Amino acid sequence: MIQAFHDLTAELLAVLEDMTNAEREDKIRKITELIDRRDEVLAQIKPPFTAVEQQLGRRTMLLNQQVDSLLMLQKQEIQRDIQEINKKKKSSNKYTNPYESLSIDGMFYDKRN
Template sequence: MMLQDFHDVTIELLTVLQDQTIVERDERIDRIMQLLDQREELLSQIQPPFSAEELQLGRQSMRLNQQVDQLLLLQKQEIQRDIKELNQKKKTSNKYTNPYENLSTDGMFYDKKK
């Protein structure tokens, strides 16, 4: 029953997205990607006709999917914020290591004495 498997993977994905105990971001992102790939594969295998039980399970999966979308958006925003902070820190650090890098040299003086 592919729909049940899809529902189970969606619940697992939701759990991983809500789990704050996974400290290592790379590990968490890898697991999220695995589950998203698994869901995509299962989704392509789901074919009608559906029983009444499968329709109910499908509706539940749709509601869970909305929660997953919101949590993925929050995860994306968190990553974007961290990248922005990292770029700002890099720019600030670069100013300390090479403070004269961005100086303008357009004002030059030529001495015409002989």
């Protein structure tokens, strides 16, 4: 089980290191699938562990740290893209309806009869 978890972690790391914007949605789908499979395998890992399994576990933890940092970078990139889209949307709305944000706080009365 630890070997399967290690292999999935290594595969996930390879996918994360090969991120390109052109294939981003497919990569995100693949990342999600690998994370789900890792969770299933992780639930099946139970002690006691042999010395070989402990060594493999340590290497897997190092890989997992790299995975975590790359996932954080991807999250930041996606958040930046969302902010950029929101700015464009706001700018587009101001262009299509420039008087939307004006506040009317006074009135004019014509007292001529």
